[in-house]
Amino acid sequence: MNFGVIIIGDEILSGKREDKHLPKVIALLNERGIALSWARYVGDDPARITAHLREAFASGDVVFSCGGIGATPDDHTRQCAANALGVPLALHPQARDLILERMRDIAAEQGLPYEPERADNLHRLNMGMFPEGAQIIPNPYNKIAGFSVGHVHFVPGFPVMAWPMLQWVLDERYPGEHSAERPREQSVIVFGAMESTLTPLMEAIEARFDGVKVFSLPSVDHPQWGRHIELGVKGAAGPVAEAFAELLAGLRGHGAQLGPELVR
Structure with missing residues (x-):
């Protein structure tokens, strides 16, 4: 529900x-x-x-x-x-x-x-x-x-x-x-990229992994990372892990500069 x-x-x-x-x-x-x-x-x-x-x-x-x-x-x-x-x-x-x-x-x-x-x-x-x-x-x-x-x-x-x-x-x-498995998020900090260029990758991952949502959180003045995008996936732990691996592979294929990875 x-x-x-x-x-x-x-x-x-x-x-x-x-x-x-x-x-x-x-x-x-x-x-x-x-x-x-x-x-x-x-x-x-x-x-x-x-x-x-x-x-x-x-x-x-x-x-x-x-x-x-x-x-x-x-x-x-x-x-x-x-x-x-x-x-x-x-x-x-x-x-x-x-x-x-x-x-x-x-x-x-x-x-x-x-x-x-x-x-x-x-x-x-x-x-x-x-x-x-x-x-x-x-x-x-x-x-x-x-x-x-x-x-x-x-x-x-x-x-x-x-x-x-x-x-x-x-x-x-x-x-x-109730579920013993809590929703999971995995994301990565991306430097020097535009959301518009990453949108096709995000759409492809959502289409492939049922129940997984892709999110993009841009920031222009973060006190630690400055201008960046936090790009990630959320959903059940198993599909999220697989979707995140594909997300990282796609980002590397774009030549994106990747920072820390985050898990929530």
């Missing part, structure tokens, strides 16, 4: 907060031998969020949506998910019980009476309003659950909550997607 991530929040697009989700999602997937296929950022705009989620539900991909599932006026994700699916929001019984349990815990910690009918506590129940038919994602940090609908999974924006929840989804829902 393909895996994607949608990261929601004006604070990311404005630069008030630096996104930490994308590198973490990539790391969590790589630890399980899975590659991230795509990522998108979107602000707190209900129409845009709904459009992205509608596409995510229709894609058949495994999609992680990070952010916007709280209960403040700028948290639109739960309603947008329901709109994208064409279903109403409903208070999830298990999510409700977990929210009530959290309220009880807070009251005990503060030495206060447990008052579930208090206005602010009733408002907290909104965090358990999910699209009809959703399943919960446990939140080990504070018990306020996330939710899944099909292969689209919704977690909070707070990394301390979101990351263990993403791990849970990957390990509980998609163990069959």
Whole structure:
């Protein structure tokens, strides 16, 4: 299956907060031998969020949506998910019980009476309003659950909550997607060559080796290597090794000046 991530929040697009989700999602997937296929950022705009989620539900991909599932006026994700699916929001019984349990815990910690009918506590129940038919994602940090609908999974924006929840989804829902063999990259630093002259070689290697992608990363002011191209291949270890050997042979045939070789 393909895996994607949608990261929601004006604070990311404005630069008030630096996104930490994308590198973490990539790391969590790589630890399980899975590659991230795509990522998108979107602000707190209900129409845009709904459009992205509608596409995510229709894609058949495994999609992680990070952010916007709280209960403040700028948290639109739960309603947008329901709109994208064409279903109403409903208070999830298990999510409700977990929210009530959290309220009880807070009251005990503060030495206060447990008052579930208090206005602010009733408002907290909104965090358990999910699209009809959703399943919960446990939140080990504070018990306020996330939710899944099909292969689209919704977690909070707070990394301390979101990351263990993403791990849970990957390990509980998609163990069959895990691979003992992690994706591999092999590349070489190429000096004094133009991408345009190397493109036919790159195209020939991709055509010959199924599942192998060729990449080219030019740089004009690298602090160590100066002007160069990092040219490489990525995919499963076996085909990558064979494709890289052919890439090196082709570069030498072009008379390219080769620098260090890199393996990731």
